[in-house]
Amino acid sequence: MNTVDKVLVPAGPSENTPTRGGSAMTEAVRGTSRALGWIIERVAALLIVAEIAVLFAGVICRYVLHRPLIWTDELASILFLWLASLGAVVAFRRGEHMRMTALVAMASPRVREFLNVAAISAALAFLLFVVEPSFEYAAEEAFITTPALELSNAWRASALPCGLSLMALFAVLRLIEVGDWRLVGAAMATVAGMIAGFVLIEPFLATLGNLNLLVFFVGVTAVTVFAGVPIAFSFGLATYGFLALTTTLPVIVLIGRMDEGMSHLILLSIPLFVFLGLLIEMTGMARAMVAFLASLLGHVRGGLSYVLVGAMYLVSGISGSKAADMAAVAPVLFPEMTERGAKPGDLVALLSATGAQTETIPPSIVLITVGSVTGVSISALFTGGLLPGLVLAVTLCAVVWYRYRKEDLSHVRRATGGEIARGLVVALPALALPFVIRAAVVEGVATATEVSTLGIAYSIVVGLLFYRRFDWGRLLPMLVETAALSGAILLIIGTATGMAWSLTQSGFSTTLAAAMTSLPGGAAGFLAVSIVAFVILGSVLEGIPAIVLFGPLLFPIAREIGVHEVHYAMVVILAMGIGLFAPPFGVGYYAACAIGRVNPDEGMRPILGYMGGLLVGLIIVAAIPWISIGFLG
Incomplete structure (x- = not known):
């Protein structure tokens, strides 16, 4: 997801x-x-x-x-x-x-x-x-x-x-x-x-x-x-x-x-992108990208935190799997960040915040789900999701700058130009994958469902021939893990579809539409209520159940009052992501703690600042529709 x-x-x-x-x-x-x-x-x-x-x-x-x-x-x-x-x-x-x-x-x-x-x-x-x-x-x-x-x-x-x-x-x-x-x-x-x-x-x-x-x-x-x-x-x-x-x-x-x-x-994209996410971690592609970013920014104050934000943005654009994203990035960066004096609680807080920040980065499983249950173009959602994620990355970086503005870097060596160049050469095949996926959809080579198979084929070839790191023994566990996760997600979608249909047949959707369209403030009031609702739903029901259950009910209302459906998708997905990764109920936060092997109590205070940055970014995205729809053409 x-x-x-x-x-x-x-x-x-x-x-x-x-x-x-x-x-x-x-x-x-x-x-x-x-x-x-x-x-x-x-x-x-x-x-x-x-x-x-x-x-x-x-x-x-x-x-x-x-x-x-x-x-x-x-x-x-x-x-x-x-x-x-x-x-x-x-x-x-x-x-x-x-x-x-x-x-x-x-x-x-x-x-x-x-x-x-x-x-x-x-x-x-x-x-x-x-x-x-x-x-x-x-x-x-x-x-x-x-x-x-x-x-x-x-x-x-x-x-x-x-x-x-x-x-x-x-x-x-x-x-x-x-x-x-x-x-x-x-x-x-x-x-x-x-x-x-x-x-x-x-x-x-x-x-x-x-x-x-x-x-x-x-x-x-x-x-x-x-x-x-x-x-x-x-x-x-x-x-x-x-x-x-x-x-x-x-x-x-x-x-x-x-x-x-x-x-x-279209939901077949879910297991295939989950498997792709596990594949790029296994082949070392994610590690290569992170290492290149670290060579660029590792010498500035808070540099590795910026790398964490940027790496999550890039990896999310490949895998579509939040678990794969965090598991690929954290083990590479956390040891060095800890040596520089970063507190474990701050590390998992930022990791959790970047999980929420990248919910709209294609090929997001949530984007695929939104398209399947609301009829919104998957290609349009993929295009519209890039800038909103970048806006939230900027607001997170602002929080990082403030927190690390006095960091002592006297013991940190700056990477040479040659080291950066070598890192770029090593990372290029991995950095190219998001563009390969995007180009294949835009040029009509493959549909949004099929394109993941091209990514899988590309990753296997690059892993075998370029990185020469391919653990055949891990393939079966990865496939089983993919099946289990996909089955869990799809069963939720199935039962939530039944619930949504029952709500619609009962006339609830008509009542909800009347209530939402009569909110004061018009489109702005509707977006504000939707943000609050999906932050709560994201923390209680998690992302996909909330989207499947309420997407078919709320997206027609958004269209009726003049909110572009792609813009609305970005707003509710980011709001849901904030709820999903915010303690005390957001399970994404506890996942970040599990990956970082940090007690959840340690990240409770540090995450407040990062969540504040995410909320500021979300308000900017909601207030400026162009961020979501400016490149739709």
């Missing part, structure tokens, strides 16, 4: 929940889980390789051989839903689905154990509710035939029931692994009791009308999210409850919306 990545995801229930049993049955369950997980991880990894091969072949045949393959998009779409579903299974087994753990972490150890087991139980409840409708949905899709390959659409639609069933199986295995039957029984009884309570008050809910929107989409969602239930399952439970208990619509509608949300072909 230039947002939520694997490292941004707090450990899920299966990692946090203690296992107490050492019995033969428990060991057998663990062995079964490991064996089944081993198979699924490798299938998911093969699906990513297949997607890269299919899309790359499509580009070569169309642009080089001038013999387009008409079936590549169709096959990629079929494989993609399977990748999304199995990736979600991998993430579930590894405990890597995104969840809000700020309040859970404050609880006593025993309460924390209970909440973690309850989170698995709640996820299992949702999975059991939707497994049967998902099989019905796949059966209905069997009557549809794909146009190019002439395959039954059941081949694609079967991915959802398969993935949901496997996640339910892993939930059961995990509950058995816990070994404390009193704890498991109490957690399952609590979840079952809450569900039974809603079923009993169904007649009362029928009298509430649209107040049910507050009950389910605010009440149920908030309670489950803050209790540590993974966000995707919180959205799913709220939507399922709303449809089943307050409407006459069949719940199979939710499966259809999940299918629609998870299989949009």
